Amino acid sequence: MKKKILVVDNHPLMLTFMSQLLEKEGHQVLTADNGLSALERLKTFTPDIIFIDLIMPHISGEKLCQIIRKTPALKETYLIILSAIAAEQEVDYASFGADACIAKGSLDKMAKHILASLALADRRTGASSPPKIIGIEEVYARNITTELLSVKKHFEVILNSMVEGIFEITPQGKIVYTNPRAMTLTNRTEDQLLSSDFIELFLPSDRPKIKEILHQAGVPSKPLPVHVNGPLIVNEKPMDLRLLPIIEETQRSLIVILTDLSEQKRMEAQLIQSQKMEAIGTLAGGIAHDFNNLLMVIQGNASLMLLDMDTSHPHYAMVKMIEKQVQSGSQLTAQLLGYARKGRYELRPIDLNRLIIDTSEIFWRTRKNITLHRDLAENLLPCEADQSQIEQVLMNLLVNAADAMPEGGDLSLTTANVKVNELPGKGDLPKPGDYVLLTVSDQGVGMDPETLHRIFDPFFTTKQGGRGTGLGLAATYGIVKGHGGFIEVESQKGHGSTFKIYLPVSTQVLPPQKTSSAPQLKPTGKILLVDDEEVILEVGEKILKVLGYQPLVAKGGPKAIEIFKEHHGTIDLVILDIIMPHMGGGEVYDRLKEISPEVKVLLSSGYSLDGEASNIMAKGCDGFIQKPFDIDHLAQTIKNILETV
Amino acid sequence: MNIKELASRLEIEEKECREFLFLFQKTATLELSNLERALKMKEVSVVERLAHSIKGAAGILGLTEIQDAAKKIERSLGLNQLDEIQSELLLIKKTLEAVTLALNKKFKDA
Numbered sequence: 001m002k003k004k005i006l007v008v009d010n011h012p013l014m015l016t017f018m019s020q021l022l023e024k025e026g027h028q029v030l031t032a033d034n035g036l037s038a039l040e041r042l043k044t045f046t047p048d049i050i051f052i053d054l055i056m057p058h059i060s061g062e063k064l065c066q067i068i069r070k071t072p073a074l075k076e077t078y079l080i081i082l083s084a085i086a087a088e089q090e091v092d093y094a095s096f097g098a099d100a101c102i103a104k105g106s107l108d109k110m111a112k113h114i115l116a117s118l119a120l121a122d123r124r125t126g127a128s129s130p131p132k133i134i135g136i137e138e139v140y141a142r143n144i145t146t147e148l149l150s151v152k153k154h155f156e157v158i159l160n161s162m163v164e165g166i167f168e169i170t171p172q173g174k175i176v177y178t179n180p181r182a183m184t185l186t187n188r189t190e191d192q193l194l195s196s197d198f199i200e201l202f203l204p205s206d207r208p209k210i211k212e213i214l215h216q217a218g219v220p221s222k223p224l225p226v227h228v229n230g231p232l233i234v235n236e237k238p239m240d241l242r243l244l245p246i247i248e249e250t251q252r253s254l255i256v257i258l259t260d261l262s263e264q265k266r267m268e269a270q271l272i273q274s275q276k277m278e279a280i281g282t283l284a285g286g287i288a289h290d291f292n293n294l295l296m297v298i299q300g301n302a303s304l305m306l307l308d309m310d311t312s313h314p315h316y317a318m319v320k321m322i323e324k325q326v327q328s329g330s331q332l333t334a335q336l337l338g339y340a341r342k343g344r345y346e347l348r349p350i351d352l353n354r355l356i357i358d359t360s361e362i363f364w365r366t367r368k369n370i371t372l373h374r375d376l377a378e379n380l381l382p383c384e385a386d387q388s389q390i391e392q393v394l395m396n397l398l399v400n401a402a403d404a405m406p407e408g409g410d411l412s413l414t415t416a417n418v419k420v421n422e423l424p425g426k427g428d429l430p431k432p433g434d435y436v437l438l439t440v441s442d443q444g445v446g447m448d449p450e451t452l453h454r455i456f457d458p459f460f461t462t463k464q465g466g467r468g469t470g471l472g473l474a475a476t477y478g479i480v481k482g483h484g485g486f487i488e489v490e491s492q493k494g495h496g497s498t499f500k501i502y503l504p505v506s507t508q509v510l511p512p513q514k515t516s517s518a519p520q521l522k523p524t525g526k527i528l529l530v531d532d533e534e535v536i537l538e539v540g541e542k543i544l545k546v547l548g549y550q551p552l553v554a555k556g557g558p559k560a561i562e563i564f565k566e567h568h569g570t571i572d573l574v575i576l577d578i579i580m581p582h583m584g585g586g587e588v589y590d591r592l593k594e595i596s597p598e599v600k601v602l603l604s605s606g607y608s609l610d611g612e613a614s615n616i617m618a619k620g621c622d623g624f625i626q627k628p629f630d631i632d633h634l635a636q637t638i639k640n641i642l643e644t645v
Numbered sequence: 646m647n648i649k650e651l652a653s654r655l656e657i658e659e660k661e662c663r664e665f666l667f668l669f670q671k672t673a674t675l676e677l678s679n680l681e682r683a684l685k686m687k688e689v690s691v692v693e694r695l696a697h698s699i700k701g702a703a704g705i706l707g708l709t710e711i712q713d714a715a716k717k718i719e720r721s722l723g724l725n726q727l728d729e730i731q732s733e734l735l736l737i738k739k740t741l742e743a744v745t746l747a748l749n750k751k752f753k754d755a
Contacts (some may be wrong), residue, residue, distance in 0.1 A: 014705065106655060107706065621701050
């Protein structure tokens with residue numbers, strides 16, 4: 001019976017031989033000299049039998065069989081492998097869908113095998129006979145090319161495990177090879193990709209550009225590697241594209257390397273964001289410092305004025321108002337300092353549960369429509385932190401949670417000891433180790449992803465009517481980062497928000513709580529106040545005098561040393577500014593300690609330069625007071641230090 | 646080389662045999678010169694593919710001298726002994742010349 005036959009082989013001799021042999025038998029024969037042109041032929045020709053060589057340019061015989069087997073119209077087509085390879089190594093032709101395999105040999109033998117295989121195709125009943133390679137008995141010894149084959153296997157392993165997508169395309173832009181990664185990146189299967197147009201992987205708007213690039217890379221006179229830097233969108237992801245022309249004796253093709261840029265773009269955005277935050281932080285910290293000094297002078301003078309008036313004084317209410325506004329201003333600068341990570345003065349082991357109970361009690365008194373639920377871990381480990389800053393963090397979160405529930409609702413606070421091993425996919429990777437976890441959850445309005453993305457940006461606020469400064473969460477973020485911790489946020493529009501604050505566990509034990517206050521003593525003693533600003537010295541001197549102390553003032557470090565030497569042994573306390581020109585607080589502290597190791601020193605500052613205050617505290621300094629301070633706070637702090645033996 | 650004998654061994658007509666030999670000679674000559682160029686450039690995979698192709702076609706026509714020489718080239722590539730390829734190339738060239746000669750001779754005779 002006359003059959004329709006396609007012969008696919010890259011050798012003209014084989015094509016001629018096969019055509020003549022089969023046409024003599026009365027069959028209709030078409031030929032193709034590579035896999036790609038075979039696929040073109042198959043678009044309009046449905047053969048009963050296809051003879052396929054294994055090693056061919058542009059889609060191998062094996063790939064071609066696989067594609068044919070997945071094409072519904074060719075399901076019944078009988079596939080015969082005709083290859084010299086079959087004579088040298090095992091070919092598991094059934095695994096890629098072929099029905100028979102003939103090893104190439106001399107024409108006389110091969111002709112018989114080919115004609116016999118046609119009869120085999122006729123007798124096919126569906127019951128598959130065991131795979132058998134026809135014609136191997138008289139051909140060459142096997143294993144000749146084993147070494148070469150193992151090299152090929154190595155390349156295959158490398159290509160299969162690459163993170164880049166690799167294609168090979170013809171100069172006409174048809175895909176003839178794809179590695180597994182290329183399939184993942186384009187979200188297409190090998191069958192879909194092979195013999196398809198490379199250009200169709202791209203958005204229509206990018207196609208003219210790709211066409212131009214393919215042309216550039218493949219111009220016969222000057223084939224050049226081309227690198228497309230601007231991201232191209234493939235499968236909705238930004239990709240980088242490189243094209244390497246391959247020119248061999250008869251074959252030209254292009255190797256295309258596709259790299260997913262999603263991760264790189266994400267990292268870049270994160271870097272820009274953190275640089276931006278850093279710059280704003282530096283600016284914010286500087287402003288806060290100068291502002292605190294101004295507030296200090298206003299506060300000091302207001303305190304002094306109040307000492308001279310009783311509540312009936314006509315100006316009493318106004319001065320009180322000044323004091324109150326100074327407090328608000330000071331809270332604002334505390335947020336700025338928190339954001340700038342410049343306020344960690346007193347690191348000591350703290351009991352987070354205690355802090356949560358105290359702070360949330362105070363908070364609840366102002367927002368009684370909120371129901372507080374506390375679930376605090378019994379054996380919570382201490383964390384090393386600046387108590388006032390962590391209070392600030394908690395207060396910011398509580399205020400936000402309450403603001404998200406204007407009609408009231410449930411707000412839950414939980415604590416737990418957690419071990420952080422490794423957190424995949426986090427940009428700023430926290431150090432693995434033991435952490436204390438504070439979770440603040442509300443049932444409020446929640447946030448959409450866009451808002452969630454920006455909540456830690458300074459000056460970003462969703463609060464209406466000037467109620468938000470946009471500093472609360474920025475400060476929270478800065479403080480937590482400054483403590484070596486990290487924050488996780490989960491939120492959905494309409495479904496509340498959850499903030500998780502992780503703080504590193506302290507290796508130190510909690511100090512015993514103060515049980516009773518010391519007996520009241522009338523303040524006495526000589527105090528040296530050191531600052532570089534005249535106005536601060538002026539108001540400070542007056543306040544100390546009012547408190548009952550004998551004040552000495554020194555403008556700047558050298559003057560302080562001079563006065564301290566003059567009054568050697570009689571000065572009970574030095575109140576020392578940190579940031580001063582010529583000689584900073586740290587150096588003054590060291591010199592004073594050299595002169596008199598027992599001297600007591602109270603640090604005072606608008607902020608510290610990257611832990612300058614912490615460094616001095618670590619050397620054993622007696623205390624720290626944050627500007628601006630009021631008269632009572634100063635009195636209490638001095639008293640505490642002087643009473644400590 | 647005797648084309649008549651070859652044709653009878655391959656169980657084809659002499660005319661057919663002549664046509665196949667002509668095709669082989671034309672293809673193999675081109676492949677051989679490409680192979681030599683690739684060898685200079687140390688493009689091993691290209692040399693391998695070309696040797697494989699020459700070997701296959703020679704085997705089909707029962708030109709065992711060329712087939713064996715091409716097979717040896719493949720093997721030398723696998724063992725990375727590129728120097729030993731030259732003598733095989735020479736052998737292939739000589740046999741190809743004999744094929745050309747035989748084809749021309751018959752052509753002249755005819």
